[in-house]
Amino acid sequence: MDSLLEMRDMVKHFPVGKGLILSRLGGTVKAVDGVSLDVAEGTTLGLVGESGCGKSTVARLMLRLIKADRGEVIFEGRDILKLVRKDMQVVRRSMQIIFQDPYASLNPRMSVGAIIMEPMIIHGVGNREERLQRAEELLERVGLQPEHLARYPHEFSGGQRQRIGVARALAMRPRLIICDEPVSALDVSIQAQILNLLKELQEDFNLTYIFIAHDLSVVRHISEEVAVMYLGKIVERAEHDTLYNSPKHPYTVALMSAVPLPDPVKERERQRIILVGDVPSPIDPPPGCRFHTRCWKKQDICSEVEPPLEEKAPGHLAACHFPENV
């Protein structure tokens, strides 16, 4: 299948400690360090990792919201990082984002109608009536009422606000939507509503999603393919059932083992792998395999040679010298 979006060898380092005092510390946060990903049209790629692993930076790089240090982002066959401003603006219509916090991502001083119509105004789509009509359609499509157009974000609950964010993302009829932790700020009973809505919209409009989350259960539910990130690198990538049934990278194994199951009997019988310590600092990541400081399978080679991300089984990539389940 052709990929709609492909990211190649992406690198993004953020300098730390600008200014007089901190500049002596120097160093850079290696937020994204050689990431390659691709997603086929009409499918969902889940991107999982713990806080600080670089997953949100990947999202912003894909949309060219921040400047990449190195690498390519091929969207619809073109490297968008090389496009001039005018061409980039045209491409932006096809790529949208939904944010984590529905309280921070909607302007409290704009009515819902103005929020949804803003992208259409920016891109010069339709006249006033057409925009209004489209906004009404969109609101209905995401499960709200047309009369909500005149209201303001504070009048809505978290779940409803996230629906408004979805309507705004849909306004330009995009092909790709990046969902950056779209349900993690919502109550349990509301999460399912939004997940089901995203699935329906994908089927109706043949949308492609990059779904970023720290919650492996949510990602499993929505994604066809899953990539696991650790300290700025992809450590494992596979089709979702393969990944969940036979994870190869010890980090993935540990991550899955840490997710509690809502099932008391299974929980009591489960053998947990509990990782020791915290994620190391991305300013000074460990040499060799970045996971070796917390890995229970660590050998001498792990702290010396960085394992490449390579195929351990058909269609199943992992970056580990001693993979599991092989």
Next chain:
Amino acid sequence: MGNNGDKLLEVKGLKTYFHTQEGVVKAVDGVSFDLHRGEELAVVGESGCGKSVTALSILNLVPDPPGKIEEGQVLFEGKNLLEMGDKEIRQVRGNHIGMIFQDPMTSLNPVFTIGNQIREPILIHLGLNRKEAKQRAIELLEMVEIPQAEKRYKMYPHEFSGGMRQRAMIAMALSCEPMMLIADEPSTALDVTIQAQIMELIARLRREKNLAVMLITHDLGVVAGVAETVLVMYAGKVVEYAEIDRIYYNSRHPYAWSLMRSVPRLDEKRERLMTIGGSPPSLINLPSGCSFSPRCPFAEDICDGEEPPLIEAEPGHLSACHFAMDFESHGREVTS
């Protein structure tokens, strides 16, 4: 509920209201439960259901005004905490009941060292001198598995990671060997691998010290591995209260029942998740009858008109639903 040992805490008919300009918020509206020595009770519910206010009310920590404990008793070893004076209740807090919160960064004071903060309750409650207290604090840091405890003792909260801060909070909460620990969403702000570490630590300390734990959470997964008894709250009320397996496998209340079916699970892929329509009600303006009825998949006319009492649907299993007695057959009828 749970009969392993004698009753440590007994909450009876607790009502905590907040008097705001918009009206009276009935945050906790008639909550009763027991906690035995060494028992782990999970209080489960969504944001705004009253679970945290219940915990704060137990220690009489509700900010007044606007909050006020209107009615009820909190008996700890038979003594009513709500009738105690300031001095007396301070002896209970920290000394007998420790508490940890969701966000360890905001519960630690950024301008004092970790050691200083752990030492404080020891100096106040245990009457040790400074040197002994320091020694004890370092032992506590070791107990919660903080490496290089002596070095860490001198550090400030900002030098600690989220998981280590929560460990320091646990050390502080357990510094005076309390009999009971209230943990309010202790792992929610943490990454999943760190969350597993913290839950494991609490479980280990509970076993070693025969601690009674009241775990407050919205996460049905976190509860499953550790709790013995579960109290499900919705809109300020207890809607279901039973031993954990009954809640998970034979729920007799449509809220818990549908919540279980709406969470995505790691161990299976569901095509479509069941959803609970709408959102939790405003506590100022509760729906008439059963608060859950507007969102309930099985609601009948009676549910809007009459509030269901919390009844014993089977021995040891309380549920506040008009159809609690024949929940399964009623559910089948409606869904078919």
